[in-house]
Amino acid sequence: MRFFSGLKPGLCWLVLLGGFGLSQWSESAHLAKHADAVEAVKPIELDEHERQWIRDNPRVTVASVQYPLYLFQDEHGQWSGLNNDVLKHISAMTGLQFVHQESFSTDHMLERLQSGVADISTTLAMNEERRAFLDFSHGFGGAGWVFVVHAGEAAIQSLETLAKRVLVLSGRHALEEGIRRDYPSIEIRSVKTYGEARALVESGEAYGTIENEIGAQLFPCGLLKVGGLVEGKWEADHLAVRKGMPELLSILNKALGAFSVAELRSMRLKWLAGVSPLPAPSIGARMIEWGCWAMGVLGLFGLLSIVWNRRLAAQVKQRREAEKDLGDQLAFQHALIDAMPDPVFVRDLQGRLLMCNRSYEDALSVRQEQVLGRMLFEFDALPQATALMLHDEFMLQMHTRKTRFCKRHLLFKGGLRQIYQWTVPFYSADGKLRGLLGGWTDITQRRKENGCRCPH
Incomplete structure (x- = not known):
């Protein structure tokens, strides 16, 4: 025990430094606890017209395309991702049931919404063409658009550098209409999916493509590299609702408006944290970070050592007392039997x-x-x-x-x-x-x- 008494001042410093080193982890844990607390969500206030609409239309069909991190099917075939968490949260607020109906491209998804087979989508960006047959909810986040080119080519920083070059886009891309109008010198080639667009860039048949900056970081670089952001173009996250469903749009907007900043932030951290590349920290910053983590580990180890030592001493004392009591009982029993x-x-x-x-x-x-x-x-x-x-x-x-x-x-x-x-x-x-x-x-x-x- 003298050994631990001598170490008390040093251990106190280690514990304090350890707490500093683990502060970021504590904050992340505090935010993440909201991500799965759907059962604690309070229902929102709806008017009688909206409540009646939900009673008449309890199930809402979602046209869903695989868009990793935002919306995708896991290994069990269950839909998951950031947008799915948003829908679960809205479901807990309103009682609506969201049923996913898989689509296989943006064009396919838009056709289902236009024909009335599906009611909403969670991954469509807003443009003039789509506003003709879709209403869009309040935004709940977003990301920029980035250029993706062959690794051997110079990185694209603006649309002007694509003049007289082939730009390949997925069918009915959100930016296609504006690029055709404002940059007629760019040769646009349309394919069904983002995967096909990347393949054409890898093969050299197209100079580049444009993707959401989160989605672009998910795929290994290989023969491709990510360039700069498309200036002035921002892909806000909306829920797209087919025309003729004002009640549903109003319900979704009320639900999104009821989201707290902490809830939205924790959902985005859960799925998107660490995807976007960060600038490399300096050597000094790295040393400070490593030092904090080292002190945190040492402080935690010292604290656990003190707690374990006290617990062990208490257990030894209890065992000795129990052994003494047992010895007394056995001695009494032997004396009784011998008598x-x-x-x-x-x-x-x-x-x-x-x-x-x-x-x-x-x-x-x-x-x-x-x-x-x-x-x-x-x-x-x-x-x-x-x-x-x-x-x-x-x-x-x-x-x-x-x-x-x-x-x-x-x-x-x-x-x-x-x-x-x-x-x-x-x-x-x-x-x-x-x-x-x-x-x-x-x-x-x-x-x-x-x-x-x-x-x-």
Whole structure:
């Protein structure tokens, strides 16, 4: 204990530095606890018209395309991602049930919304073409658009540098209409998916493509690299609702407006933290960060050492006290059994001797240390036939678990004696059979001591 007392000042500093080093982790944990607390969300206030609309239309069909981190199917086929968490939150607020219907491209998704097969989408950016048949909710986040080019080409920093070059875009891309209008010199090639667009850039058939900056960072660089942001173009996160559903749009806007800043931030941190590349920290900043983490680990280790030492000392003290109490109990039991005038013995489930008193030793002319752990027929205290018979009776009695009290004649080494024998099965605290407790009273000896000459 002197060792730990001497270390107390140093350990206090380590604990303080450790708390500083772990402060960022504590803040992240505080924010992340909101991510899965859907059951704690309070319902929002809706007017009677909106509540009636939900009763009439409890299920809302979502046209969903695989868009990693925002919306995707996990290994179990369940929809997951940032936008799915937003829908779960809205569901808890309103009672609406959102049913995903998978689409395989942006064009396919737009067709389903136009035809009325689907009601909403969570991954569509807003443009003039789409506003003709879609309404868009309040924004709840967003990201920029970035250029993606071949690794061997110069990074694109603006649309002007793409003049007379091939720009490949996924079908009905949110920026396609504006680029065709404002930059007619760019040769635009349309394909179905972002994957096909990246493949054409890798093969050299197109100079570049444009993707959401979060999605662009998810794929390994390989033959591609991410360039600069498309200036003045921002992809805000909206819920797109097909025209003719004003009640649904109003409900969604009220739900999004009820989101707290902490809830939205924790959801985005859960899925998007660490995706966007950060500038490399300086050597000094890295050393400070490593030092904080090292002090945090050392402080935590020191604190755990103190707690463990105290806990161990308390356990040792408790064990010593328990051992002393147990020793006192055993000493009392031995003294009590030894004080009994009649022979008493304890045998285990195999008939081996566990304990006996002094009267037992005197009656059979043995010593406990000589016969401990041995069966009755394994030492020469009784005639062999008597020892075998008694051992068989003991084993049968433990099988039947019945007590036995009886008068009988038994052949000892000193001759035939009349005894009163008793044997009782005994059990552990959990009810398991542990062995047999027994003894006898020598009636013949008692009669001699009392001067009785009556027949046996």
